């Protein structure tokens with residue numbers, strides 16, 4: 001193929017895409033720029049026109065071991081030759097059983113039952129439904145609302161949306177059809193900051209006021225992701241656990257983003273030594289290979305649900321426990337079990353600290369922070385993604401800011417050299433963004 005036909009191809013894919021497809025949060029009238037991908041390996045994504053990008057996003061937290069991983073590839077190929085799918089009603093299979101065993105072993109002590117479903121949002125729906133059905137079975141159907149934190153993000157389906165931050169979660173558009181949940185202030189105590197009773201005051205007041213109608217508290221432990229990249233103190237989470245116990249309210253930990261080592265512990269709950277009643281996993285569960293999610297719960301929740309008027313848990317998706325996805329997820333767990341992630345994340349964190357911290361002095365940057373393999377440069381003003389996406393691509397890096405947040409969470413396997421380049425180029429683009437914002441002001 002000649003160079004010119006390759007570039008024709010490239011443009012043809014973009015044109016077709018823009019006339020036919022929706023992208024996340026996209027407009028059909030003014031399509032956002034899209035970049036056709038031809039190949040990806042490790043922490044590098046090669047566009048169809050040959051340009052190579054260093055990946056700063058892990059495809060939204062998920063591709064933790066990098067793209068095109070030989071062992072994950074092999075797990076998928078070997079399972080597909082046996083069977084790609086089989087219904088989970090009445091059948092079972094080794095990939096699901098072995099995966100469940102691993103998840104129970106990995107996760108905080110006390111979680112004993114695994115519900116395997118399709119995506120993060122669905123695992124949140126399942127968790128919410130579990131909490132509601134639990135209280136129904138206990139003869140307390142009035143306990144059906146949830147208490148959530150501002151700046152939280154839990155997915156895009158309707159029940160999940162109802163517990164997202166009321167502003168960024170688009171509550172205003174759907175206010176009339178969403179269930180009305182309770183919200184308390186987002187934690188203001190940083191990960192390393194000293195926790196005081198003041199920090200939990202609003203949450204405490206909300207749970208005291210509403211305990212009689214609350215089935216559960218739902219939160220992202222330690223790191224509020226998409227809703228603000230807010231890192232908060234483990235003591236806040238401990239205080240939440242204590243208050244949930246005191247007021248007879250279940251605790252749902254949404255670790256869809258934080259799970260599988262991203263924050264430097266296998267699960268973010270471990271920073272606080274807390275076991276939730278229900279745990280949601282997704283995103284990196286399959287190492288970013290395909291969609292799969294899990295909702296884990298304790299014996300108390302599982303047996304509590306099934307000892308009620310309706311003796312079964314009322315959920316069962318068509319692709320529940322898809323064997324192909326389970327086989328890859330199992331391999332992901334086996335790779336994590338080897339423990340290389342501990343050193344990988346330490347290295348990533350120290351390089352990010354060193355390379356990103358100087359950007360604090362750029363006029364227009366509000367804050368720079370890191371935790372585990374997450375690095376955040378928070379700006380004073382929101383970024384117009386349309387405008388700046390190409391600036392990152394032109395520098396050879398893949399970074400996708402959200403609002404005021406320019407953040408990276410690279411694959412754990414990224415080399416120190418690539419990570420340094422990623423951070424330096426990111427700084428260069430941030431400088432350009434801030435300079436541009438100043439002239440507009």
Ligand SMILES: *Cc1c(COP(=O)(O)O)cnc(C)c1O
Pocket residue numbers: 119120121122124153154155156220225226254255256257282283
């Ligand atoms: C991404 C995310 C979800 C939703 O997962 P999907 O797979 O996109 O449905 C829910 N909760 C958190 C914390 C997430 O980061």
